Amino acid sequence: MSEQENTPANEAQLSQLRNEIDRIDNEICQLISERARCAQSVADVKKAALEAAGSTDPVVYYRPEREANVLRKAMSMNNGPLDDEEMARLFREIMSACLALEEPTKVAYLGPEGTFTQQAALKHFGHSAVAMPFSAIDEVFREVEAGAVNYGVVPVENSTEGVVNHTLDNFMGSNLQICGEVELRIHQHLLVSDVTKTDSITRIYSHSQSLAQCRKWLDAHYPNAERVAVSSNADAAKRLKGEWNAAAIAGQMAADLYDLKVHAEKIEDQPDNSTRFLIIGTQKVLASGKDKTSVVVAMRNEPGALHDLLQPFHVYGIDLTRVETRPAASGTWNYVFFIDFSGHIEDAIVKKALDEVGAKAADLRVLGSYPEAVL
Ligand SMILES: C=C(O[C@@H]1C=C(C(=O)O)C=C[C@H]1O)C(=O)O
Numbered sequence: 001m002s003e004q005e006n007t008p009a010n011e012a013q014l015s016q017l018r019n020e021i022d023r024i025d026n027e028i029c030q031l032i033s034e035r036a037r038c039a040q041s042v043a044d045v046k047k048a049a050l051e052a053a054g055s056t057d058p059v060v061y062y063r064p065e066r067e068a069n070v071l072r073k074a075m076s077m078n079n080g081p082l083d084d085e086e087m088a089r090l091f092r093e094i095m096s097a098c099l100a101l102e103e104p105t106k107v108a109y110l111g112p113e114g115t116f117t118q119q120a121a122l123k124h125f126g127h128s129a130v131a132m133p134f135s136a137i138d139e140v141f142r143e144v145e146a147g148a149v150n151y152g153v154v155p156v157e158n159s160t161e162g163v164v165n166h167t168l169d170n171f172m173g174s175n176l177q178i179c180g181e182v183e184l185r186i187h188q189h190l191l192v193s194d195v196t197k198t199d200s201i202t203r204i205y206s207h208s209q210s211l212a213q214c215r216k217w218l219d220a221h222y223p224n225a226e227r228v229a230v231s232s233n234a235d236a237a238k239r240l241k242g243e244w245n246a247a248a249i250a251g252q253m254a255a256d257l258y259d260l261k262v263h264a265e266k267i268e269d270q271p272d273n274s275t276r277f278l279i280i281g282t283q284k285v286l287a288s289g290k291d292k293t294s295v296v297v298a299m300r301n302e303p304g305a306l307h308d309l310l311q312p313f314h315v316y317g318i319d320l321t322r323v324e325t326r327p328a329a330s331g332t333w334n335y336v337f338f339i340d341f342s343g344h345i346e347d348a349i350v351k352k353a354l355d356e357v358g359a360k361a362a363d364l365r366v367l368g369s370y371p372e373a374v375l
Contacts, residue, residue, distance in 0.1 A: 032094060039098035046102075061102040062150065064180050064279070065288035067095055068371035072290070075374075088375055096126020105129045106149040108140045114234035114254035116186055120277040121153040123375060124182040135231070141170045144280055151179060152280040158186070158209060159274045163324050167278065168338050171296060171367055172326075178294050178368030180279035182375075185272070188214050190264040191248045191255050193240035198263060201225055205236035206249035214249055217267040234258075279370070287344040288371040292321065294340045295354070298363035301334035312356035313341060316349040345369040
């Protein structure tokens with residue numbers, strides 16, 4: 001029933017409900033302000049503690065393990081009708097705004113604007129963070145290393161296309177820590193602009209990973225169109241305005257940013273297509289109770305090396321979530337393994353397992369322990 005067709009009785013009911021909503025909004029507003037003042041006090045306490053210790057280190061405002069637990073609590077407190085993820089997303093934004101009062105968090109991400117990495121950065125830090133695009137993964141690493149930003153966000157693996165080698169390679173020459181992970185469901189759309197003749201599409205632009213994620217769909221729908229790999233999905237989207245015979249594959253953020261139309265939606269071959277991103281920083285993160293640890297291990301190329309290396313994890317019942325092999329950059333050893341597992345570096349069994357791994361390996365570096373992705 002449209003608004004105009006309301007009976008006076010309906011109108012009375014609606015106005016009562018709207019008064020109720022206004023009253024609740026007022027309460028929510030007071031409570032959010034009260035929460036924000038608490039966050040400001042937390043900032044004062046953190047500053048005072050450093051001063052009292054005579055430290056000149058910068059105050060660390062962002063606490064990944066605390067944020068993960070606030071979100072987990074929001075999900076467990078929730079009794080509907082909103083679903084748990086929706087409730088956590090709302091808390092994500094409230095926390096983001098509170099943290100920005102302590103200090104606006106500067107985040108470098110693999111750009112340009114409109115990429116899935118930007119979406120991941122906002123999903124993780126909320127919209128009050130200051131997110132800045134950089135055009136290459138090594139630039140994101142360098143910005144964080146130089147202290148120009150607080151954190152960086154880089155893609156690390158896609159469920160369809162596998163690992164982003166460039167990110168792993170950057171860790172080999174860096175002292176940065178992994179402070180968190182973000183998982184994002186990736187929906188690819190075929191985008192067109194207002195100049196596109198949709199029945200004459202002969203060229204489709206996208207990042208090579210996205211073209212690969214939509215290979216079967218493209219074979220079925222555009223078998224003869226030329227597939228052109230460009231540096232990012234946002235770059236693909238940007239090209240459309242000048243080419244009447246071209247389309248791009250990219251996500252919703254790129255469509256919105258460049259004012260494009262979704263010609264075909266969710267064209268990824270795997271319905272559960274998702275990408276995992278890492279938050280990189282300089283901070284060692286405390287345990288949140290549900291954590292992951294990433295290490296890189298260098299081994300000599302001997303028979304059974306990987307088996308020996310993984311054995312301690314098996315012995316201590318530690319769950320491996322990912323093992324990647326990369327050729328080593330230096331000639332001292334042949335392979336490095338990137339290993340992710342459940343648990344925090346301060347857990348007793350993790351310490352024992354890593355002691356044993358370290359004794360067998362040519363080199364072992366802990367890249368970081370961090371909360372398992374909540375959202
Ligand atoms: C308030 C704090 O600082 C930040 C803001 C948080 C929040 O708004 O809940 C949580 C963790 C920190 O990122 C804190 O350390 O508790």
